[in-house]
Amino acid sequence: MRLRKKWWARPEMEASPLVVINPKELKGKWKQEFKNNNDIYLELGCGRGRFITTRAQQNSNINFIGVDLKDEVLIYALKKLEETELQNAKLIPMNIAGIAEVFEKDEISRIYINFCNPWPKDRHNKRRLTHTKFLTEYKKFLKPNSEIWFKTDDTELFEDSQEYFKESGFSIEYLTYDLHKSDFTQNVVTEYEEKFTSLGMKTMFLIAKLM
Structure with a gap:
């Protein structure tokens, strides 16, 4: 829309x-910006x-x-x-x-990616926020052992992303194909998630840790 x-x-x-x-x-200088x-x-x-x-x-x-x-x-x-x-x-x-x-080495401790554009066409895959191209960029400012929390309703993106993470030096620490029926208790429901869950959408979720 x-x-x-x-x-x-x-x-x-x-x-x-x-x-x-x-x-x-x-x-x-982000710690100075937040004053802590x-x-x-x-x-x-x-x-x-x-x-x-x-x-x-x-x-x-x-x-x-x-x-x-x-x-x-x-x-x-x-x-x-x-x-x-x-x-x-x-x-x-x-x-x-x-x-x-925007960020210096070791300046960020965690990344959240919620329901990003799946870019399903092969020629557009590199635009995915979980693609190895982007993961390489995130590694420039993520602290060691940092995590990326990723949610999507697109199965192809979810499965491709698992490979992207492994190829980029991340380990999959948690994974579910149905977050709302899983044992994970720390979920915060987004506006998009609330709308499409009511229509029967399943949310897939994983936590990838930088090794």
């Missing part, structure tokens, strides 16, 4: 201390922000950064963070393809 342009979104975001418009300037030495968790494709807001509320001792390209979506994430008055979360409007230019 094509999003209607919200011309007012960018000025509101630029005026907020929760949004980092020029993130490359903070490479290696807590671990930093990164959500790639944060959408309307329910996931990152909930995680930040549940974990005040961890800093969270949500990244998304569209102002029209990110503005809703910003409003959620503002409503909760959280101080341990920031948002970045940018293309994830350039993410390695």
